[in-house]
Amino acid sequence: MTSSLLTGGPSLAELDERARDIFRRVVESYLETGDPVGSRTLSKGGVHLSPASIRNTMQDLTQLGLLGAPHVSAGRLPTHAGLRLFVDGLMEVGDVGEEERRTIEARLTGRGQTFDDALNEASAILSGLAGGAGVVVTPVRDAGVKHVEFVSLSADQALAVMVFDDGAVENRLMSLAAGVTPSA
Incomplete structure (x- = not known):
């Protein structure tokens, strides 16, 4: 994954399928609970990867500026840029005639x-x-x-x-x- 934060941030299309899935699940869980989301929560919630693999992907998303953590040992939550990307991805509709x-x-x-x-x-x-x-x-x-x-x-x-x-x-x-x- 490469970041284009200087040119407005990455798009959902730039993320691989695993990263998109984990990112979507983190955002949806955060919007439901308001709490940081941990890798173990995701692995128990249907992501068929080990918590370590999920943590690595979450770290990649953090480096892209899409996720953050309130402190080192906490789970991750979406940043403002991450929420904006999520909303923009939801709002992608075809051209209006x-x-x-x-x-x-x-x-x-x-x-x-x-x-x-x-x-x-x-x-x-x-x-x-x-x-x-x-x-x-x-x-x-x-x-x-x-x-x-x-x-x-x-x-x-x-x-x-x-x-x-x-x-x-x-x-x-x-x-x-x-x-x-x-x-x-």
Whole structure:
């Protein structure tokens, strides 16, 4: 694995399959628990490698700036750059066609919309394009997002809970598309 941190960091495509799998599992576990993730946790959680092999790959990911550790003996957690890479990888969608582009622009430039309505519409559009959750926040603070959790409220509604590095917590109600499972 080679790093291109000076030119914006590595892409998921630059990582080999093992590194992508371990990186994905570390990020997903961290987002679920908020705790550093150890090699033994990953080996018991379905990665069919020894803890030593997992540690070596985690060290490579740390050298690339994608993972960090709160202290030497702790597990690893994603860095800001690692989370950004993970989100960017999730958001890779194909080119939007001209007709779709016009539809999106029409939805976002609707007359009489409040600012909150426009943000909600942008979130719904992103969600549809990505096939997952769409979260749009305005830059009202300098703190990064520390943790995001989705709580199912009903078959068509969920609560998004966002915890920021500065300790602030925001909750947002989300409408869910028909058939969206809790794991999605």
